[in-house]
Amino acid sequence: AQKVTQxxxxxxxxxKEDVTLDCVYETRDTTYYLFWYKQPPSGELVFLIRRxxxxxxxxxxxxxxxxxxxxxxxxxxxxxxxxxxxxxxxxCALSDHxxxxxxxxxxxxxxxVIP
Amino acid sequence: xVKVTQSSRYLVKxxxxxxxxxxxxxxxxxNMFWYRQDPGLGLRLIYFSYDVKMKEKGxxxxxxxxxxxxxxxxxxxxxxxxxxxxxxxxxASSLSGSLPLGDTQYFGxxxxxxxx
Numbered sequence: 369a370q371k372v373t374q375x376x377x378x379x380x381x382x383x384k385e386d387v388t389l390d391c392v393y394e395t396r397d398t399t400y401y402l403f404w405y406k407q408p409p410s411g412e413l414v415f416l417i418r419r420x421x422x423x424x425x426x427x428x429x430x431x432x433x434x435x436x437x438x439x440x441x442x443x444x445x446x447x448x449x450x451x452x453x454x455x456x457x458x459x460c461a462l463s464d465h466x467x468x469x470x471x472x473x474x475x476x477x478x479x480x481v482i483p
Numbered sequence: 484x485v486k487v488t489q490s491s492r493y494l495v496k497x498x499x500x501x502x503x504x505x506x507x508x509x510x511x512x513x514n515m516f517w518y519r520q521d522p523g524l525g526l527r528l529i530y531f532s533y534d535v536k537m538k539e540k541g542x543x544x545x546x547x548x549x550x551x552x553x554x555x556x557x558x559x560x561x562x563x564x565x566x567x568x569x570x571x572x573x574x575a576s577s578l579s580g581s582l583p584l585g586d587t588q589y590f591g592x593x594x595x596x597x598x599x
Binding site for chain 1: 492523524525526528531541571573575582583584585586587588589590591592593595
Protein backbone atom coordinates (compact mmCIF):
# COMPACT_ATOMS: atom_id res chain seq x y z
CA ALA A 369 0.00 0.00 0.00
CA GLN A 370 1.25 3.42 -0.87
CA LYS A 371 2.12 5.33 2.27
CA VAL A 372 2.40 8.75 0.69
CA THR A 373 0.08 9.84 -2.09
CA GLN A 374 0.63 12.87 -4.24
CA UNK A 375 -2.24 12.67 -6.64
CA UNK A 376 -1.47 15.52 -9.04
CA UNK A 377 1.29 14.37 -11.35
CA UNK A 378 1.86 17.61 -13.23
CA UNK A 379 0.55 21.05 -12.46
CA UNK A 380 0.96 24.07 -14.73
CA UNK A 381 0.40 27.58 -13.47
CA UNK A 382 0.96 31.03 -14.84
CA UNK A 383 3.53 33.10 -13.03
CA LYS A 384 2.19 34.90 -9.95
CA GLU A 385 -0.60 32.40 -9.45
CA ASP A 386 -0.74 30.34 -6.27
CA VAL A 387 -0.31 26.58 -6.42
CA THR A 388 -1.17 24.00 -3.78
CA LEU A 389 0.33 20.51 -3.73
CA ASP A 390 -1.59 17.83 -1.90
CA CYS A 391 0.08 15.15 0.18
CA VAL A 392 -1.93 12.43 1.89
CA TYR A 393 -0.13 9.92 4.07
CA GLU A 394 -0.92 6.66 5.77
CA THR A 395 0.61 5.43 9.02
CA ARG A 396 -0.27 3.33 12.06
CA ASP A 397 2.10 5.26 14.27
CA THR A 398 1.21 8.15 16.55
CA THR A 399 4.74 9.55 16.27
CA TYR A 400 6.00 10.24 12.79
CA TYR A 401 7.64 12.92 10.67
CA LEU A 402 6.69 14.48 7.38
CA PHE A 403 8.99 16.19 4.90
CA TRP A 404 8.88 18.19 1.70
CA TYR A 405 11.73 18.27 -0.81
CA LYS A 406 12.20 20.24 -4.01
CA GLN A 407 13.98 18.79 -7.04
CA PRO A 408 14.82 21.46 -9.63
CA PRO A 409 15.92 20.47 -13.15
CA SER A 410 19.52 20.24 -11.93
CA GLY A 411 18.52 17.05 -10.08
CA GLU A 412 19.48 17.64 -6.46
CA LEU A 413 16.76 17.17 -3.87
CA VAL A 414 16.61 20.22 -1.66
CA PHE A 415 15.19 19.86 1.84
CA LEU A 416 12.34 22.32 2.50
CA ILE A 417 10.64 21.36 5.74
CA ARG A 418 10.30 18.71 8.43
CA ARG A 419 7.24 18.43 10.68
CA UNK A 420 6.60 16.01 13.52
CA UNK A 421 3.17 14.57 14.22
CA UNK A 422 2.69 16.51 17.44
CA UNK A 423 3.18 19.88 15.86
CA UNK A 424 0.08 20.83 13.90
CA UNK A 425 0.92 24.48 13.57
CA UNK A 426 0.95 25.68 10.03
CA UNK A 427 4.21 27.13 8.84
CA UNK A 428 5.12 29.96 6.52
CA UNK A 429 8.53 30.56 5.03
CA UNK A 430 8.54 33.40 2.55
CA UNK A 431 6.26 32.41 -0.33
CA UNK A 432 6.01 28.82 0.93
CA UNK A 433 3.45 27.62 3.43
CA UNK A 434 2.44 24.26 4.79
CA UNK A 435 -0.90 23.09 6.16
CA UNK A 436 -0.74 20.01 8.38
CA UNK A 437 -4.12 18.39 9.12
CA UNK A 438 -3.88 15.20 11.20
CA UNK A 439 -7.63 14.66 10.98
CA UNK A 440 -7.37 14.15 7.22
CA UNK A 441 -3.78 12.78 7.20
CA UNK A 442 -2.66 15.56 4.91
CA UNK A 443 0.37 17.81 4.75
CA UNK A 444 -0.26 20.23 1.90
CA UNK A 445 2.20 22.72 0.45
CA UNK A 446 1.31 26.07 -1.10
CA UNK A 447 3.52 28.31 -3.19
CA UNK A 448 2.18 31.84 -3.23
CA UNK A 449 2.78 34.15 -6.19
CA UNK A 450 4.68 31.47 -8.10
CA UNK A 451 7.85 32.30 -10.01
CA UNK A 452 9.62 30.53 -12.85
CA UNK A 453 12.30 29.39 -10.38
CA UNK A 454 9.63 27.37 -8.59
CA UNK A 455 9.45 25.02 -11.58
CA UNK A 456 10.54 21.70 -10.12
CA UNK A 457 9.37 18.34 -8.87
CA UNK A 458 8.21 18.44 -5.26
CA UNK A 459 8.27 15.34 -3.09
CA CYS A 460 6.43 14.66 0.13
CA ALA A 461 7.91 11.98 2.41
CA LEU A 462 7.02 10.16 5.62
CA SER A 463 9.24 8.65 8.31
CA ASP A 464 7.58 6.32 10.82
CA HIS A 465 8.51 3.36 13.04
CA UNK A 466 6.44 1.00 10.95
CA UNK A 467 8.70 1.83 8.00
CA UNK A 468 11.83 1.32 10.11
CA UNK A 469 12.35 5.08 10.26
CA UNK A 470 13.21 5.19 6.58
CA UNK A 471 11.83 7.86 4.28
CA UNK A 472 8.84 6.78 2.21
CA UNK A 473 8.48 9.17 -0.71
CA UNK A 474 5.44 10.08 -2.73
CA UNK A 475 5.69 9.98 -6.51
CA UNK A 476 6.18 13.73 -6.69
CA UNK A 477 4.39 16.71 -8.21
CA UNK A 478 5.88 18.29 -11.34
CA UNK A 479 5.20 22.02 -11.14
CA UNK A 480 5.60 24.08 -14.30
CA VAL A 481 5.41 27.83 -13.91
CA ILE A 482 4.70 29.56 -17.20
CA PRO A 483 6.10 33.08 -17.55
CA UNK B 484 25.63 24.04 4.96
CA VAL B 485 25.57 20.32 4.42
CA LYS B 486 27.45 19.34 1.33
CA VAL B 487 26.95 16.00 -0.37
CA THR B 488 28.87 15.48 -3.58
CA GLN B 489 28.75 12.71 -6.15
CA SER B 490 31.66 11.84 -8.38
CA SER B 491 29.89 12.20 -11.72
CA ARG B 492 26.76 13.96 -12.95
CA TYR B 493 26.53 11.81 -16.07
CA LEU B 494 27.96 8.38 -16.74
CA VAL B 495 27.69 6.05 -19.71
CA LYS B 496 28.72 2.42 -19.32
CA UNK B 497 28.38 -0.80 -21.27
CA UNK B 498 26.48 -3.90 -20.22
CA UNK B 499 28.63 -6.14 -18.05
CA UNK B 500 30.98 -3.42 -16.86
CA UNK B 501 31.69 -2.93 -13.18
CA UNK B 502 30.53 0.53 -12.17
CA UNK B 503 31.46 2.57 -9.12
CA UNK B 504 29.39 5.54 -7.98
CA UNK B 505 31.05 7.61 -5.29
CA UNK B 506 29.46 9.87 -2.71
CA UNK B 507 31.18 12.13 -0.21
CA UNK B 508 29.69 14.23 2.59
CA UNK B 509 31.56 16.84 4.57
CA UNK B 510 29.36 17.22 7.66
CA UNK B 511 30.48 14.25 9.74
CA UNK B 512 27.10 12.54 9.24
CA UNK B 513 26.68 9.01 10.53
CA ASN B 514 24.14 7.74 7.99
CA MET B 515 24.52 7.56 4.25
CA PHE B 516 22.04 6.34 1.64
CA TRP B 517 21.78 5.34 -1.99
CA TYR B 518 18.51 5.76 -3.89
CA ARG B 519 17.53 5.33 -7.47
CA GLN B 520 14.89 7.47 -9.11
CA ASP B 521 12.84 6.34 -12.08
CA PRO B 522 9.89 8.01 -13.80
CA GLY B 523 6.61 6.87 -12.31
CA LEU B 524 8.34 4.96 -9.51
CA GLY B 525 9.69 7.80 -7.41
CA LEU B 526 12.70 7.30 -5.15
CA ARG B 527 13.56 3.81 -3.99
CA LEU B 528 16.15 2.97 -1.36
CA ILE B 529 18.91 0.62 -2.51
CA TYR B 530 21.21 0.47 0.52
CA PHE B 531 22.12 2.55 3.50
CA SER B 532 24.88 2.62 6.07
CA TYR B 533 24.72 3.89 9.64
CA ASP B 534 28.40 3.45 10.42
CA VAL B 535 31.73 2.68 8.80
CA LYS B 536 31.78 -0.86 7.40
CA MET B 537 28.08 -1.29 8.26
CA LYS B 538 25.37 -1.62 5.64
CA GLU B 539 21.70 -2.40 5.48
CA LYS B 540 19.64 -3.47 2.48
CA GLY B 541 16.95 -1.14 1.30
CA UNK B 542 13.97 -2.00 -0.85
CA UNK B 543 15.82 -2.90 -4.06
CA UNK B 544 19.35 -4.17 -3.28
CA UNK B 545 19.50 -6.81 -6.00
CA UNK B 546 22.30 -6.20 -8.47
CA UNK B 547 24.05 -3.69 -6.21
CA UNK B 548 26.60 -3.70 -3.43
CA UNK B 549 28.06 -0.92 -1.31
CA UNK B 550 31.22 -0.03 0.49
CA UNK B 551 31.87 2.33 3.36
CA UNK B 552 35.50 2.31 4.44
CA UNK B 553 35.53 5.89 5.70
CA UNK B 554 32.81 7.83 7.44
CA UNK B 555 32.55 10.51 4.77
CA UNK B 556 32.48 8.22 1.73
CA UNK B 557 29.84 5.75 0.54
CA UNK B 558 30.24 3.87 -2.71
CA UNK B 559 27.59 2.11 -4.76
CA UNK B 560 28.85 -0.74 -6.92
CA UNK B 561 27.16 -2.33 -9.87
CA UNK B 562 29.07 -5.60 -10.23
CA UNK B 563 27.88 -6.23 -13.77
CA UNK B 564 25.85 -3.36 -15.14
CA UNK B 565 22.66 -4.13 -17.00
CA UNK B 566 20.39 -1.94 -19.10
CA UNK B 567 17.66 -2.03 -16.45
CA UNK B 568 20.04 -0.22 -14.14
CA UNK B 569 19.88 2.87 -16.32
CA UNK B 570 18.57 5.43 -13.87
CA UNK B 571 19.21 8.51 -11.78
CA UNK B 572 21.18 7.63 -8.62
CA UNK B 573 20.94 9.88 -5.61
CA UNK B 574 23.12 9.78 -2.53
CA ALA B 575 22.02 11.25 0.80
CA SER B 576 23.34 11.61 4.31
CA SER B 577 21.85 12.30 7.73
CA LEU B 578 23.30 13.22 11.06
CA SER B 579 22.44 10.59 13.62
CA GLY B 580 23.55 7.00 13.70
CA SER B 581 21.19 4.02 13.68
CA LEU B 582 18.61 5.94 11.69
CA PRO B 583 16.47 7.61 14.35
CA LEU B 584 12.94 8.63 13.51
CA GLY B 585 12.69 11.88 11.63
CA ASP B 586 16.40 12.32 10.86
CA THR B 587 16.60 14.78 7.96
CA GLN B 588 18.35 13.47 4.88
CA TYR B 589 20.40 15.78 2.67
CA PHE B 590 20.92 14.85 -0.93
CA GLY B 591 23.67 15.13 -3.50
CA UNK B 592 23.18 16.35 -7.08
CA UNK B 593 22.63 12.87 -8.50
CA UNK B 594 24.37 10.75 -11.12
CA UNK B 595 22.49 9.96 -14.29
CA UNK B 596 23.74 6.54 -15.37
CA UNK B 597 23.09 5.11 -18.80
CA UNK B 598 23.94 1.47 -19.46
CA UNK B 599 24.18 0.58 -23.14
